[in-house]
Amino acid sequence: MSDSFQKVTEASGTGSASVFSNPYGPNPSDFLSNVGNFQIIESTLREGEQFANAFFTTEKKIEIAKALDDFGVDYIELTSPVASEQSRADCEAICKLGLKAKILTHIRCHMDDARVAVETGVDGVDVVIGTSSFLRQYSHGKDMNYISKQAVEVIEFVKSKGLEIRFSSEDSFRSDLVDLLNIYKTVDKIGVNRIGIADTVGCANPRQVYELVRTLKSVISSSTDIECHFHDDTGCAVANAYTALEGGARLIDTCVLGIGERNGIVPLGALMARMIVSAPDYVKSKYNLKKLRDIETLVAEAVQVNIPFNNPITGFCAFTHKAGIHAKAILANPSTYEILNPHDFGMTRYIHFANRLTGWNAIKSRVDQLDLHLTDDECKEVTAKIKKLGDIRQLNIDDVDSIIKDYHVEVNTPAVKVVNKDNKDIDELDINEPAAKKQRN
Amino acid sequence: MSDSFQKVTEASGTGSASVFSNPYGPNPSDFLSNVGNFQIIESTLREGEQFANAFFTTEKKIEIAKALDDFGVDYIELTSPVASEQSRADCEAICKLGLKAKILTHIRCHMDDARVAVETGVDGVDVVIGTSSFLRQYSHGKDMNYISKQAVEVIEFVKSKGLEIRFSSEDSFRSDLVDLLNIYKTVDKIGVNRIGIADTVGCANPRQVYELVRTLKSVISSSTDIECHFHDDTGCAVANAYTALEGGARLIDTCVLGIGERNGIVPLGALMARMIVSAPDYVKSKYNLKKLRDIETLVAEAVQVNIPFNNPITGFCAFTHKAGIHAKAILANPSTYEILNPHDFGMTRYIHFANRLTGWNAIKSRVDQLDLHLTDDECKEVTAKIKKLGDIRQLNIDDVDSIIKDYHVEVNTPAVKVVNKDNKDIDELDINEPAAKKQRN
Numbered sequence: 001m002s003d004s005f006q007k008v009t010e011a012s013g014t015g016s017a018s019v020f021s022n023p024y025g026p027n028p029s030d031f032l033s034n035v036g037n038f039q040i041i042e043s044t045l046r047e048g049e050q051f052a053n054a055f056f057t058t059e060k061k062i063e064i065a066k067a068l069d070d071f072g073v074d075y076i077e078l079t080s081p082v083a084s085e086q087s088r089a090d091c092e093a094i095c096k097l098g099l100k101a102k103i104l105t106h107i108r109c110h111m112d113d114a115r116v117a118v119e120t121g122v123d124g125v126d127v128v129i130g131t132s133s134f135l136r137q138y139s140h141g142k143d144m145n146y147i148s149k150q151a152v153e154v155i156e157f158v159k160s161k162g163l164e165i166r167f168s169s170e171d172s173f174r175s176d177l178v179d180l181l182n183i184y185k186t187v188d189k190i191g192v193n194r195i196g197i198a199d200t201v202g203c204a205n206p207r208q209v210y211e212l213v214r215t216l217k218s219v220i221s222s223s224t225d226i227e228c229h230f231h232d233d234t235g236c237a238v239a240n241a242y243t244a245l246e247g248g249a250r251l252i253d254t255c256v257l258g259i260g261e262r263n264g265i266v267p268l269g270a271l272m273a274r275m276i277v278s279a280p281d282y283v284k285s286k287y288n289l290k291k292l293r294d295i296e297t298l299v300a301e302a303v304q305v306n307i308p309f310n311n312p313i314t315g316f317c318a319f320t321h322k323a324g325i326h327a328k329a330i331l332a333n334p335s336t337y338e339i340l341n342p343h344d345f346g347m348t349r350y351i352h353f354a355n356r357l358t359g360w361n362a363i364k365s366r367v368d369q370l371d372l373h374l375t376d377d378e379c380k381e382v383t384a385k386i387k388k389l390g391d392i393r394q395l396n397i398d399d400v401d402s403i404i405k406d407y408h409v410e411v412n413t414p415a416v417k418v419v420n421k422d423n424k425d426i427d428e429l430d431i432n433e434p435a436a437k438k439q440r441n
Numbered sequence: 442m443s444d445s446f447q448k449v450t451e452a453s454g455t456g457s458a459s460v461f462s463n464p465y466g467p468n469p470s471d472f473l474s475n476v477g478n479f480q481i482i483e484s485t486l487r488e489g490e491q492f493a494n495a496f497f498t499t500e501k502k503i504e505i506a507k508a509l510d511d512f513g514v515d516y517i518e519l520t521s522p523v524a525s526e527q528s529r530a531d532c533e534a535i536c537k538l539g540l541k542a543k544i545l546t547h548i549r550c551h552m553d554d555a556r557v558a559v560e561t562g563v564d565g566v567d568v569v570i571g572t573s574s575f576l577r578q579y580s581h582g583k584d585m586n587y588i589s590k591q592a593v594e595v596i597e598f599v600k601s602k603g604l605e606i607r608f609s610s611e612d613s614f615r616s617d618l619v620d621l622l623n624i625y626k627t628v629d630k631i632g633v634n635r636i637g638i639a640d641t642v643g644c645a646n647p648r649q650v651y652e653l654v655r656t657l658k659s660v661i662s663s664s665t666d667i668e669c670h671f672h673d674d675t676g677c678a679v680a681n682a683y684t685a686l687e688g689g690a691r692l693i694d695t696c697v698l699g700i701g702e703r704n705g706i707v708p709l710g711a712l713m714a715r716m717i718v719s720a721p722d723y724v725k726s727k728y729n730l731k732k733l734r735d736i737e738t739l740v741a742e743a744v745q746v747n748i749p750f751n752n753p754i755t756g757f758c759a760f761t762h763k764a765g766i767h768a769k770a771i772l773a774n775p776s777t778y779e780i781l782n783p784h785d786f787g788m789t790r791y792i793h794f795a796n797r798l799t800g801w802n803a804i805k806s807r808v809d810q811l812d813l814h815l816t817d818d819e820c821k822e823v824t825a826k827i828k829k830l831g832d833i834r835q836l837n838i839d840d841v842d843s844i845i846k847d848y849h850v851e852v853n854t855p856a857v858k859v860v861n862k863d864n865k866d867i868d869e870l871d872i873n874e875p876a877a878k879k880q881r882n
Binding site for chain 2: 024027049050051052053055079083084085086087108130132134135137138139171173200201202203204205206207208210232233234235236237238239240242243246257258259261262263264267270271273274277278305306308309310311312315316317318319320321322323324325326328329332333335336337338339340350352355356357387388390391392393394
């Protein structure tokens with residue numbers, strides 16, 4: 001036990017252990033897993049533009065694209081150039097920036113859109129068409145034969161221009177499985193770089209995703225990658241992305257803070273939190289994690305939202321520990337109650353000691369921070385005072401500090417001893433001087 | 442195809458289909474699944490009190506407990522009565538309210554705590570002890586034999602008082618599996634109502650959770666329920682809860698808005714979103730979903746946070762549709778881009794039409810709302826005007842409405858025709874009067 005324990009400690013839970021010896025890493029039985037070899041298609045400038053509050057000026061789009069490129073995303077996906085005149089101009093402008101990330105645009109599976117898209121200067125085109133019965137009836141009204149035919153035409157056209165091409169179904173988890181496999185097999189034969197599956201309404205669950213990805217892998221050629229797009233309506237987007245990678249998908253669509261239609265898709269930051277636990281070396285070597293907070297702030301300001309209080313990594317309390325037993329253990333070894341290391345993201349840990357759930361270990365740590373000197377027994381005693389006040393009202397750090405300092409003055413003022421010349425027992429003394437007569441050690 | 446499609450439409454994706462015919466429901470191969478038979482242990486007043494910002498007065502605790510009871514949660518878990526004097530008094534006060542929900546308190550696996558807990562009037566006691574190597578070294582420093590012995594003593598004591606008892610390990614996913622199974626088998630033999638597994642650091646992933654639950658089910662007796670506690674550090678808490686239920690767990694710990702240590706645990710609302718898709722009849726008959734927003738507002742105000750913009754169900758944009766193709770399909774049938782029905786939660790749907798991604802179907806719908814009359818061609822024309830302005834700046838509804846109204850006046854003012862007596866072609870006219878000469882139909 002203690003041997004294996006030491007190993008894990010060394011890696012700090014998210015440390016330098018190789019992917020396959022990491023207990024939270026890829027499952028060795030998932031032989032197609034891309035957990036340690038995934039790529040990001042960052043869609044803040046496409047899906048994110050469909051967020052209710054989003055209106056990005058050209059300048060803001062460029063700023064976001066550069067920030068994403070600095071972060072190290074593999075692809076940046078842009079709104080269709082046929083959405084509006086400015087959308088086309090912005091797409092062209094971003095293509096000219098010469099970023100390291102490949103630039104994609106996202107279009108309907110239609111030659112009218114494809115002809116415009118290939119002229120913008122993008123590296124690749126993401127094509128999507130609704131294959132669910134819902135979308136076929138209420139959106140475009142086309143049958144599967146028509147969809148196949150149109151897909152083939154668009155794919156061959158985009159390929160003829162030397163661009164990367166992805167073909168995705170829309171609402172894949174409410175599409176007929178046989179229809180889906182048929183069309184993916186068809187487009188795979190023509191040759192596409194990626195096929196996409198999309199949980200457009202956010203209904204999918206993790207094991208279902210794993211099964212679909214595994215099934216798809218058995219139908220398409222091994223050189224074709226699978227890209228996944230998960231909406232978060234039922235809170236499973238990040239987990240679905242993870243099981244998709246376990247099943248052999250390679251690329252995950254993300255948006256900064258997850259912004260998108262309705263409550264959005266896989267958030268870039270939350271995916272980083274998930275993946276750094278599972279593939280620490282890969283994630284830390286590939287992505288500039290310390291830029292995460294700045295990118296989130298940039299996008300949050302652009303779309304006028306607050307970063308959610310409970311946002312993974314950057315939420316204000318993501319690394320705050322409060323309960324006494326948590327604080328005690330964290331002070332001894334942060335890995336006890338942290339799977340993420342805040343320093344990997346340029347963040348810091350915070351022990352919340354100013355409350356009634358606090359414990360004496362947290363208070364002792366604060367005493368040390370204040371460069372005061374109290375024995376363990378004295379720390380326990382001052383902790384009891386703090387908890388008592390914490391029962392009455394919400395405390396802040398100043399409250400706690402002044403209780404500690406007052407107490408410190410009391411126990412370190414020899415004059416008090418002289419005053420008590422009648423040798424009264426400590427319990428009989430004024431409550432404001434309880435430790436005055438105690439033996440220091 | 443069209444037959445099965447009609448069936449799904451009838452159920453509106455989340456409607457009245459029985460659990461086992463619901464394609465997003467329990468997987469029939471999960472024969473131990475409790476997806477359609479789960480219970481909630483609501484821990485806002487325990488785990489939630491460990492949230493950085495939480496300071497609940499007695500009155501606020503009672504208000505929250507009553508609201509949770511109205512919502513229909515099965516259990517309400519309270520902070521340990523040994524945390525502070527007021528914690529004990531509050532626990533006693535809530536036990537006296539006579540709520541329908543059973544009241545639990547959550548204590549360390551220690552007789553000192555147990556003796557206090559059983560005197561508070563609770564219906565049951567949740568006992569927890571750290572079993573991971575991390576916690577055993579850095580938190581309590583005890584070995585597995587000691588843990589077993591202590592567990593047996595505490596469990597027998599609580600049972601002797603006629604109360605429900607749960608025994609949970611802490612940090613279960615970083616505990617040695619053999620140790621875990623040993624201790625669960627031991628406590629199961631003594632007889633506990635529930636055993637608990639806890640992802641204390643938020644490192645677990647969905648398939649790993651499923652496997653652990655399945656393994657546990659094979660070790661414990663069939664009358665013992667499994668309760669799960671998932672932290673959300675890596676964004677998988679809701680999904681982990683779901684796969685746990687698939688594997689045969691019965692009870693999920695939640696907090697309102699997910700508040701708790703660090704970025705918290707499974708949010709009550711997000712779990713409802715997940716479960717209503719999978720077990721609509723069960724969820725709608727059991728929980729008072731229309732109260733969700735009020736409870737979230739109550740707790741958000743108490744701990745001084747904003748409801749996250751992307752919160753499932755109640756986030757401001759959870760039911761907002763923006764892109765043209767989305768809006769078009771939603772107008773034809775909401776199930777095309779919604780797996781959740783906003784009305785189930787007392788919420789409403791919103792089509793965001795004031796932006797450059799808008800489509801003419803959304804604008805036509807707005808024209809109808811305004812009780813104006815434009816042909817499809819006219820709607821397309823006015824949509825082009827709106828998109829043009831939307832390229833220049835962020836639009837609001839008033840902008841769109843005034844463009845529509847101006848346009849409507851133009852096309853419905855016969856006087857304009859008289860002015861154009863020189864029979865100029867429409868394209869040569871001032872851009873402000875483009876449709877004036879068009880044929881109405």
